[in-house]
Amino acid sequence: MTGGVYRNADDAARERMRELEGAIETRGAAVPERIRPFLPEAERHELEVAHAELVALGDPSKGPVARMPFLERYAAALEAALTHAPSAQARYDELPTESPDPPEFPFSIYADSRGAKHALERIVRELDPSARFEHEPTEIRVRFALAGAPYALRYRWRTLEEPNFKERMVDLAPSVDAVVHPISGDFVLASSAVRDAKPLTLTPEGALHSIGKSLGLVREIEVGDMDLDAAFLIRGDEDTARSLLQGTMRHQLLAFCRFDVPTLEIRPGRVSLAWHYETTPKFLRHAARILELARGRTGKT
Numbered sequence: 001m002t003g004g005v006y007r008n009a010d011d012a013a014r015e016r017m018r019e020l021e022g023a024i025e026t027r028g029a030a031v032p033e034r035i036r037p038f039l040p041e042a043e044r045h046e047l048e049v050a051h052a053e054l055v056a057l058g059d060p061s062k063g064p065v066a067r068m069p070f071l072e073r074y075a076a077a078l079e080a081a082l083t084h085a086p087s088a089q090a091r092y093d094e095l096p097t098e099s100p101d102p103p104e105f106p107f108s109i110y111a112d113s114r115g116a117k118h119a120l121e122r123i124v125r126e127l128d129p130s131a132r133f134e135h136e137p138t139e140i141r142v143r144f145a146l147a148g149a150p151y152a153l154r155y156r157w158r159t160l161e162e163p164n165f166k167e168r169m170v171d172l173a174p175s176v177d178a179v180v181h182p183i184s185g186d187f188v189l190a191s192s193a194v195r196d197a198k199p200l201t202l203t204p205e206g207a208l209h210s211i212g213k214s215l216g217l218v219r220e221i222e223v224g225d226m227d228l229d230a231a232f233l234i235r236g237d238e239d240t241a242r243s244l245l246q247g248t249m250r251h252q253l254l255a256f257c258r259f260d261v262p263t264l265e266i267r268p269g270r271v272s273l274a275w276h277y278e279t280t281p282k283f284l285r286h287a288a289r290i291l292e293l294a295r296g297r298t299g300k301t
Helices: 009-030 033-038 041-057 064-082 085-093 116-127 165-172 207-214 226-231 238-244 247-257 281-295
Strands: 132-135 140-146 149-156 186-192 200-204 232-236 263-267 270-275
Touching: 009 064, 033 041, 033 085, 041 064, 064 085, 116 132, 116 140, 116 281, 149 281, 186 281, 200 238, 226 232, 226 247, 232 238, 247 281, 263 281, 270 281
Parallel strands: none
Antiparallel strands: 132 140, 140 149, 149 186, 186 270, 200 232, 200 263, 263 270
16 A cells, blocks of 8 residues: 555455454454354354355455455454353353263173162152153163252162172062162262363272372372372362362262262263262262262362
């Protein structure tokens, strides 16, 4: 440009394109990809279409005149979305009201499909009469709510340790028996967490882990609590570990460990607890309490 006048239309288009690209970068940072699914439908749809058209155009080196309409549309779509960015961010930060599916069992077990569903239903329905059950060939899945939080449970029952376990489970659940009996097996309980939760895993520490640690072959987080450090192999985000594993959470975990050392896993959108010990309504409530504490402490640190 000379004396405030562009030499030709291409120079003007290139200048305008640079302005649009700068605006897109600034507005895009204020409306990041992670919150776009939570925008109102009209703004979300326009953003998706405008972005797809710009990507489909291909090589950025194509003439500025050809790219201009697509840049204009995408910049305008981002501008319209800016108004809704705070509310979309707030929705993204919320704890989901539905629990994701629990992860796979961290144990290797043998299971069959006889008997245990009656006992499990009694245990869960004592906590939530409206619990929803799904019966699979080798496991039972159930969704329920407790203290306003959503939970999803996977259960598989053992037969190897007790040869008569199948028959005993059938006997435990006659239709006229009002007693809620404990059941053995493998359990994984999950609940929702914030979508940007920092990963953290606590697994039972075995003899091989202890030897590996002493030799420097196993790396873990030490939180400075003798009981927790002895019970668990702690890996993941150190700030989350130190923030979470104290006070009430410490007490709840160590109380749980008197019966079985569980596996606690925190991932974006999900927290889960796995164990294999006789379970009663009180014990299941205890597991849910641990996840309640975890899901409330999984945000940014």
